[in-house]
Amino acid sequence: MFKAVLDMAGFEFSGSDVILVAQYKHWVRLVVVTHGFRQETTMNATVLLSFLAGLLFLNIVKSDSPEADQGPVGACSGAPGIPGRPGHNGLPGRDGLRGERGSDGMKGSKGDRGKRGYKGENCYNHATNWKQCVWKRGDNTNTGLIQECIFNKQNSATALKVAYAATMRAYCPGSGACCGRWYITFNGTECSGPMTIEGVVLLQNTTDNPHRHRQIEGFCENIPSGSITVAVHVGNCAGPWGSSSRHSGWNSVSRIMIEEYPESQT
Known part of the structure; x- marks a missing residue:
């Protein structure tokens, strides 16, 4: 039971790890053997369970965060994406300031002779x-x-x-x-x-x-x-x-x- 709780709390165990738990009334005796090294401790059962519950809660919160499932940054950049579609034309801009008067153009060629006018009436000098x-x-x-x-x-x-x-x-x-x-x-x-x-x-x-x-x-x-x-x-x-x-x-x-x-x- 305690190993399952420790697993949920984020503890990692190798194949040679051994956990022995003995409970007597309100006391728990915890024996952990790792690679032949023995560790023993006696704890109040209520305190131990509260400690393990807190670890379990932190592990659950950590696993729900966006960074929990994000792996390391890759060494290579991806290929460029496909260009997007052209946007709509913008609204017409305001009229600009009036420019300075330009220089006179070149003199044009002489035009064709006009038609003869009508004869005037009552014209006298x-x-x-x-x-x-x-x-x-x-x-x-x-x-x-x-x-x-x-x-x-x-x-x-x-x-x-x-x-x-x-x-x-x-x-x-x-x-x-x-x-x-x-x-x-x-x-x-x-x-x-x-x-x-x-x-x-x-x-x-x-x-x-x-x-x-x-x-x-x-x-x-x-x-x-x-x-x-x-x-x-x-x-x-x-x-x-x-x-x-x-x-x-x-x-x-x-x-x-x-x-x-x-x-x-x-």
């Missing part, structure tokens, strides 16, 4: 169509035509800008005040698009005889294309001013200037 009529003479006409200037208008949608520059005088002998009106006509009719082109000289002193250089000008629309007779006239002013002694072009050059312009903005 006023700088290409203008005219002036110039003369130097004194004119004492009080009422009527002073000078004509023939102009060839190229487009019916354009406007004419006309300017008359000359010395103009109104004189009032024997009256308290007098007035003279100089104005432009187109083919014998004053402008109505939008209004007349005119200028007036008013004098309220009978002793003054002022000869002054003056200029009247303006745009006129709604004039057809073709030959246009542009003329300067002189006459009475509107209102109770009566007649006067008028003079145009005294001792200087007079001129009519005509330009053709694109149509006005709306």
